[in-house]
Amino acid sequence: MDIDGWLRGMGLPQYAEMFRANDIDGELLGRLTNDDLKDIGVASFGHRKKLLEAIGELGSTPRATRASPPVVPVLIPATVAPPPMSASAEAAGERRYLTVMFCDLVGSTGIAAKLDAEEWRDLVGAYLDAASTAVTAMGGHVAKKLGDGLMALFGYPVAQENDAERAARAALAIQRALAELNRKSAGAGKPELAARIGLESGPAVVDAAGEIYGDVANVAARVQALAEPGAVLVTSRVQRQVAGLFVAEERGIHTLKGVTEPTVLYRLVRASGGGRRSGQRQLTPLVGRDDEMTTLLRRWERARQGDGQLVMIVGEPGLGKSRLIEEFHNRLRDTPHTWVEWSCSQLLQNTPLHPIAEWGRARFGGADVPAERRLAELESALAQVKLDPAENVSLLAPLLDIPLPQARTPALAPEELRRRQLAALTNWVMASAKVQPIVLAFEDLHWADPTTLDVLRGIAERGALAPLFIVATTRPEFRAPWGMRSHHGTISLAPLDRAQVRDMVAELSARHALPRDVVEDVAARTGGVPLFVEEVTRLLLERGEHGGGIEAIPPTLQQSLMARLDRLGPAREVAQIGSVIGRGFSYGLLRALAGMEDAALQAALEKLADADIVLVQGLPPESDYRFKHALIQDAAYENLLKSRRQVLHRRVAEILRDRFAATAEPEALAYHFTQAGLTEQAIEWWGTAGQRSLARSALLEAAEQLKRALDQIATLPTTPALRREEIKLRVPFANALALTGDLLDGKEHYDRALAIYDPAEHGPLTTRSGRDVGVTLLSFRSSCVWQLGYPAASRNDAERAVKNARETGHATTLMYALGRAGTVSIFCGNYAAAQAQLDEFIALADERGKALGTAQRGWLFALTGNALEAVRAITSGITSLRSTGATLYEPRHLWYLAIAYAELAQPEDARRCIDDAIDKVERSKEKWCEAEVNRVAGEVSLRPPAPDTEKAEKYFERALSVARAQQAKSWELRAAMSMARLWRDQGKVQQARELLAPVYGWFTEGFDTLDLQEAKALLDELAT
């Protein structure tokens, strides 16, 4: 039993150490008496009473039926309930990325014992008030007060951009507040208080009542327990998000109870004064932005001449606004100028003139520099630009956070004082500009407090005729409270293009080149936002090769993405619904799914477009939407409870099926049914998708889709119906594999299907084209097995297929088995048998079968010295087949046609056909015959009038390497024979033998077939 959790649940966590120290476990707990409790140090009568009552409850009633649920399930992960499944539970909560703070007093029982209960209450009350104030001031949410402990959440109910940073600042503020409280207490003779604070960030589920489920709170509590009194301790996850912002000491690796991965802990000492992303890491070398830089430099040139300029750099978070300013600053290194940087802070949007005070501290020193020194500095700075220090210092010093001696404080009404202060500030800037051109870099205008904005406006107006260059960064939502003027300009940053993203990724992953498709994925997911590119790439590199896909959202981005969604208000819900549909969605589908009024829905979508979250095409109701980057789609999706996602996926699937049947892709239906957990429908639709891909000769897609169907089947307990379904799917799946050259896997799946095939049960089952499944399987396997180098086994399968087909008495099935058997006979060089099989086949065949049979007869002609007939038959066969829409297996007809043309001494026709075959193999992915097609191409190259042995050798090389990669031994043998003959004719007899002998030696059966006999004869010849 988790005694800590139990105590916390009652609001008595201070006894946890006491219970531990006295080795009280769950079993002992039930037997504790009032005296026992007194003995171990529970001094308070009220607390003993509470504890005893709770102990009584523990013993008498089983957990499940207890009237009141455990109060703090967060600390007992075992009690986490599975999310409810019904649609009515939709509002039951959400998934959140949180930063959780635990704060607890140290040794409070000891102190409490020394104080009168009322005094203790007041003291604890003062501390809790101070702590709550610090949390709230930083935008946090006090979730629980547990005795003298406190749990606060950042990122819930509303996420803001930098929740981890806020939490850290709040934690430091609490420690400062406690120090202040202790100073006061010391005066009043009261004892000192010390708190431990722990922080952790991570995903959690928050239910409608605000209860947290997930590890994150647990870990925060454990980290808190490890902190030294007075310290703020954070995990590496938190540290990564606030790196550079705080002075942090590493505190070693710790294994936390109940957490599998050890984690590095850090103690936060104080804020570093560094900027949001500064000091965090090395900069990625700049990519692109040439035009923007040119614009900045041109405007700067004009400003330098006294024609003041204001340029706003606009772009969504992470697009590189600050970076552009930084690069611009670098470019000015050799031009005399004064650089002034005012940065607004999201945390301090309502602190008037905060950017100026911050700059003052940076320029003249903060609290650690004596006030007189700073004042003297300011005086000399003013003198340098010929401003009267006497008049200005007293006005400006307070703005720059420099304390003034009482005597120098101007005796003016507050409003008048402020007016003069602002005027002095503007004058100062203007006076400085006269001495040397100024760049005023104004960061994050969208967070400026109103007074600062006013100052900026004044400076911009007066600066129009001065050597003053104002360059401001802002996010798209900012609306300038001034009109556009001719000396104003805007640079709208665009996302990086693919090539630029590739460059960035290459720089970031210099030492471990990432595969090309991964880089393409990064480009697609990040939408070309440099910050996202950096974070996603880093995550990929950190996780290494075994880290799985790229789907995860980097923790550093979690909260900022969530914040963007939370800022949308009700439109967030629409983004979430859209995220379930996919990266792109249509208005019609969204509307059907969301069930909202048009007006409300359109307003929400407009808001999403305004916030640069989705791109729009067309006008509703014909409009289409697309998430600008996959990351924000993922963040919206992540935020939904799994149960809610399932409900929505199900609805998407049903709407697609029932209302968009004409346009909906089966694969989309399959995907949504899978995500909805409706396995049976998912199987059906993956199967449909796979069959459709197969019918369109999209072999790789078919293989993937059918695999999904089979994977889904594997998750269900087998039933006869399911086995039937499985066999039906396994046939096309194995075919898709075999056709694409994945022969071994193909064979395995034929074997597996045949293993569960039961003639009695599955006899009535037919494939989509109406053939007996068992016969079909044997027929397909026979070709596959022949290629793998087992001609006898192949023949055996083919013969069994024909025999079984005859027994079914089913004409389509028999026709099919005969056609396939004919092919195998031709492969084996048994032309007489082939002749007979094809004759019978054609007699039974339908129109398409006849076309196929004609072509196949053509192959026989080509191989038996009747090239003229061959050309006629194959050409006519191909033409008829094409007219029925069948293009599968075309490379095979073409290679025999090429052989026939070569025989007829028509090299150009032969060349054309074989090139066509190679091209078709590449396009249709019918890779099973790639080796043979290349071999035939080599043979064609050797024909007169202009035999090209070099070219032939290249083709044979290619044939050999493809065959080896596919383990297609029969093709390898043919390619080796072709190459050996070529080398023999060049006098390289030994080389020829060394190539052919091991290939031939590999075979264990089928020695009576033509290829093996020819190989043997060739080897004998080469041996002499």
Ligand SMILES: Nc1ncnc2c1ncn2[C@@H]1O[C@H](COP(=O)(O)OP(=O)(O)OP(=O)(O)O)[C@@H](O)[C@H]1O
């Ligand atoms: N063109 C670029 N080439 C390489 N790296 C870049 C480029 N632009 C931005 N970056 C990097 O991307 C990250 C985000 O850029 P930056 O901080 O300038 O974005 P921002 O637009 O100022 O975002 P915010 O609105 O949050 O302030 C930084 O680490 C920056 O170095």
Ligand SMILES: [Mg+2]
């Ligand atoms: Mg910035």
